[in-house]
Amino acid sequence: MNPVQTISSEELELLKVTDTPTICNVIELFDVRPRNTxxxxDRIQACFPEMSPMVGYATTATLSTDNPPREGETYAGMEAQLAQLDSIPEPRVVVFQDLDVPSAAATFGEVMCMTYQTFGCVGLITSGAGRDLDQVREINFPTFTSGTNPSHGYHQIADVNIPVHVGGVTVYPGDLIHGDCNGVTTIPNHIAGSVARLCAEYMEAEGYVLDFLKTGKRDLKGLHAARAACAEKFAELRKRALDSL
Known part of the structure; x- marks a missing residue:
């Protein structure tokens, strides 16, 4: 696996105080991928919409819960997964692809989430289901799932730190992940620092329109002027984004 391209702790902090839709908007300024990718x-939903944004580098895995293991015990693959965590820098987000479609049982519960948290992970995403949500909320560990399931079934982690497909997106080990109540996005690592630094100005530009609307005035000329000022700022930010590539 190639070394993971990281950003500074200051840039990570900027991403942590920014909502995911704004992150998506700012990524568009760089023209590095189609806007619909x-x-x-919407198969992947936040279990705890009230929690602050989650930001971290993906440590990926596949799992199945539907078939009894040929040998060993249920959850036996977790220690092998933990042994490989250090290949991904902190903070980490665990990203699971459930190989069972539909999922047969839960990807995670309280013990798994607390284990991951102890080993430097700040959240978990799965294409499958979760359980123990009240307990996971108590430890303030953001999780994103396609649903809930009360049982762990025959929980077996198959492969670790390989490309996984979750919610229509292929996630590679080390990809930078951002998620909140609105959903989850990847941030291309090579522009992530620049994205972080532009977010506040992007929100300020949107504020030109929002501040006008908050006046309650039904003034099309005033709205047009506010939108024009916003568009001018967006154009400036877009130029700076493209110049940074």
């Missing part, structure tokens, strides 16, 4: 579809 890179984010997970």
């Amino acid at each position: 890179g984010y997970m579809d």
Whole structure:
């Protein structure tokens, strides 16, 4: 696996205080991918919409819960997964592709989430289901799933740190992930630092229109002027984004 391209702790902090839709908007300024790609579809939902944004580098895995293991015990693959975590820098987001369609049982519960949290992970995403949600909420560990399931079934982690397909997106080990109540997106690592630094100005530009609307004035000329000022700022940000490539 190639070394993961990282960003500074200051840039990570900027991403942590920014909502995911704004992240998606700012990524568009760079023209590095089509606008309808890179984010997970509505099959993947936040279990705890009230939590702050989650940001981290993907440590990926596949799993199945539908078939009894040929040898060993259920959850036996977790220690092998933990042994490979250090190949991905912190903070980490665990990203699971459930190989069972539909999922047969839960990808995670309280013990798994607390284990991942202890080993430097800040959240978990699965194409499958989750359980123990009240307990996971208590430890403030963001999770994103396609649903819930009360049982762990025959939980077996198959492969670790390989490309996985979740919510219509292929996630590679080390990809930078951002998620909140609105959903989950990847951030191309090579522009992530620049994305972080432009977010506040992007929101300020949107503020030109929002501040006008908050006046309650039904003034089309005023709205047009506010939108024009916003568009002018967006154009400036877009130029700076493209110049940074």
